[in-house]
Amino acid sequence: MSLTVVGSIAFDSVRTPFGERERMLGGSAVHFSLAASFFTEVGVVGPVGEDFGADQLAVLAERGVRTDDIERVAGGRTFVWRGHYEYDLNTAHTDDTQLNVFGDFAPKLSERSRAAQMLFLANIQPQLQRQVRAQCDGAAFAALDSMNLWIETAREPLLAAIAEVDCLILNDAEIRQLTEEPNLARAARAVMSLGPRAVVAKQGEYGAALFTERGFFALPGFPLEDVRDPTGAGDSFAGGFLGHLDGECDEIDEVALRRAMGYGTVLASFNVEEFGVERVARLRREEVEDRFQALRAMTQFEGLPA
Amino acid sequence: MSLTVVGSIAFDSVRTPFGERERMLGGSAVHFSLAASFFTEVGVVGPVGEDFGADQLAVLAERGVRTDDIERVAGGRTFVWRGHYEYDLNTAHTDDTQLNVFGDFAPKLSERSRAAQMLFLANIQPQLQRQVRAQCDGAAFAALDSMNLWIETAREPLLAAIAEVDCLILNDAEIRQLTEEPNLARAARAVMSLGPRAVVAKQGEYGAALFTERGFFALPGFPLEDVRDPTGAGDSFAGGFLGHLDGECDEIDEVALRRAMGYGTVLASFNVEEFGVERVARLRREEVEDRFQALRAMTQFEGLPA
Numbered sequence: 001m002s003l004t005v006v007g008s009i010a011f012d013s014v015r016t017p018f019g020e021r022e023r024m025l026g027g028s029a030v031h032f033s034l035a036a037s038f039f040t041e042v043g044v045v046g047p048v049g050e051d052f053g054a055d056q057l058a059v060l061a062e063r064g065v066r067t068d069d070i071e072r073v074a075g076g077r078t079f080v081w082r083g084h085y086e087y088d089l090n091t092a093h094t095d096d097t098q099l100n101v102f103g104d105f106a107p108k109l110s111e112r113s114r115a116a117q118m119l120f121l122a123n124i125q126p127q128l129q130r131q132v133r134a135q136c137d138g139a140a141f142a143a144l145d146s147m148n149l150w151i152e153t154a155r156e157p158l159l160a161a162i163a164e165v166d167c168l169i170l171n172d173a174e175i176r177q178l179t180e181e182p183n184l185a186r187a188a189r190a191v192m193s194l195g196p197r198a199v200v201a202k203q204g205e206y207g208a209a210l211f212t213e214r215g216f217f218a219l220p221g222f223p224l225e226d227v228r229d230p231t232g233a234g235d236s237f238a239g240g241f242l243g244h245l246d247g248e249c250d251e252i253d254e255v256a257l258r259r260a261m262g263y264g265t266v267l268a269s270f271n272v273e274e275f276g277v278e279r280v281a282r283l284r285r286e287e288v289e290d291r292f293q294a295l296r297a298m299t300q301f302e303g304l305p306a
Numbered sequence: 307m308s309l310t311v312v313g314s315i316a317f318d319s320v321r322t323p324f325g326e327r328e329r330m331l332g333g334s335a336v337h338f339s340l341a342a343s344f345f346t347e348v349g350v351v352g353p354v355g356e357d358f359g360a361d362q363l364a365v366l367a368e369r370g371v372r373t374d375d376i377e378r379v380a381g382g383r384t385f386v387w388r389g390h391y392e393y394d395l396n397t398a399h400t401d402d403t404q405l406n407v408f409g410d411f412a413p414k415l416s417e418r419s420r421a422a423q424m425l426f427l428a429n430i431q432p433q434l435q436r437q438v439r440a441q442c443d444g445a446a447f448a449a450l451d452s453m454n455l456w457i458e459t460a461r462e463p464l465l466a467a468i469a470e471v472d473c474l475i476l477n478d479a480e481i482r483q484l485t486e487e488p489n490l491a492r493a494a495r496a497v498m499s500l501g502p503r504a505v506v507a508k509q510g511e512y513g514a515a516l517f518t519e520r521g522f523f524a525l526p527g528f529p530l531e532d533v534r535d536p537t538g539a540g541d542s543f544a545g546g547f548l549g550h551l552d553g554e555c556d557e558i559d560e561v562a563l564r565r566a567m568g569y570g571t572v573l574a575s576f577n578v579e580e581f582g583v584e585r586v587a588r589l590r591r592e593e594v595e596d597r598f599q600a601l602r603a604m605t606q607f608e609g610l611p612a
Contacts, residue, residue, distance in 0.1 A: 183532075184511070185530060186531050203512060209526060218529075220515060223522045223524075225489055225495075295607075299605060300607070301565070301568060
């Protein structure tokens with residue numbers, strides 16, 4: 001199987017109470033693809049500038065991520081995000097955003113990226129998400145992330161984009177904002193009435209909840225005593241979630257979705273242990289599996305922890 | 307087995323986006339004891355005024371709650387709380403508090419209340435909690451709740467009270483505030499170093515997490531499409547949690563604590579479906595069990611929902 005992701009490739013400058021970094025490799029497509037790479041073949045679609053170097057590409061290539069659909073824009077500069085977090089690591093404070101090459105991005109997918117079985121539309125302008133969805137029309141399962149900015153400035157295109165995917169993966173506050181429904185269970189049902197058959201509500205340190213027609217499932221965040229940088233946690237979650245579904249599940253049924261929630265939770269937890277992609281870039285599959293089993297033990301209603 | 311609770315008995319006036327009520331029966335000891343009454347024999351210790359009537363006592367008596375240690379203060383008035391909630395039902399806004407008979411409360415436990423196997427010190431002044439703990443010295447398991455007010459104004463007595471119990475049940479933000487540790491896992495460990503062997507972090511609609519030496523366990527809030535009044539949810543949680551431990555468990559081990567988290571979650575979910583004690587007062591044990599099984603199915607990592 002194979003998985004295509006379209007999203008940002010960025011230089012992130014981040015400060016948290018536990019340290020800071022300048023111009024780290026980041027962006028939603030980067031965090032997503034590294035996380036998904038533990039489970040399936042994943043290819044990234046997105047633009048970079050001339051300042052994006054071989055070192056950055058090598059981080060992706062070392063995890064087997066296909067980078068041939070990363071478009072290098074002559075004379076352009078890579079997307080830049082600068083932000084910080086206080087002790088409440090659930091809230092990112094954006095200090096600067098420079099769209100750069102993302103301002104004129106017109107996605108053009110190669111045959112190989114178009115042929116993917118699964119598609120993730122990371123948080124970019126909804127019109128671009130729709131263009132990619134249209135090009136990748138053979139994908140049997142597509143998921144989409146978004147943010148408050150697009151809910152507020154591009155609501156109609158966003159609703160149209162959501163109608164064209166199978167799964168919405170969004171922060172719970174944004175699911176409420178999108179549907180104008182304060183109750184999360186009702187809000188998730190409203191999203192499903194638009195088209196998606198699964199809704200994943202990301203809840204920061206509290207974990208994530210899954211709503212489907214069959215029911216409700218939720219996992220806590222994996223408990224960590226050291227969280228250094230939450231940037232990219234949501235995309236790592238999505239990467240673990242969709243990567244497992246694409247690479248390790250014959251069918252996307254309720255059981256598969258629940259296990260995928262577990263892998264998403266595990267990848268997000270590794271992501272936040274260090275800055276940027278530092279931890280996930282050197283992660284091993286056995287570590288993923290060990291933590292998945294630990295999470296299972298932690299959430300078993302009856303029975304002892306591992 | 308039997309369970310003693312000391313805490314407030316109140317008239318609550320509450321407004322939420324879904325309605326309002328004046329002078330409902332409320333208070334931490336009331337919500338706790340009604341919830342616990344589905345599992346064990348429970349007796350309430352606390353003061354009321356002359357305005358507390360037979361109707362209010364009857365609500366407790368109908369659920370089999372022992373009320374003979376409810377002290378009726380001649381010439382006194384019952385504790386009053388008035389508050390409201392916006393659409394974010396996780397945050398209570400207090401509009402008025404009248405301590406009334408609580409201002410001079412000096413707990414005097416009957417022989418029967420002293421002889422309880424289990425004790426819950428609901429959220430009252432820490433010095434009073436310590437007095438009750440000292441009187442109820444045969445209790446094999448004691449748990450304590452508190453709030454930001456006491457963390458800020460009575461920190462030392464509160465720390466001393468916590469050192470004398472087996473379990474702390476507190477909102478997660480207050481656990482962080484108490485320990486001055488923003489990371490919840492570290493904060494819970496800091497609490498355990500004071501004495502308690504279990505820490506339950508209440509997380510509002512996100513559910514609750516259990517920390518013990520053996521490990522970590524968490525449950526989401528039971529998903530509800532209709533939440534009308536969250537007042538008393540935390541005390542109903544504690545009532546279901548300790549009630550199950552006292553009445554239905556031979557030993558308070560990890561398995562028992564996890565199941566008890568489930569019953570706490572279930573009782574809290576019924577509590578918030580209607581105003582005050584309306585829903586729990588007419589709840590039936592079969593409904594508790596049905597929802598417990600539904601919660602189990604919803605949190606099983608692999609396997610289909612019920």
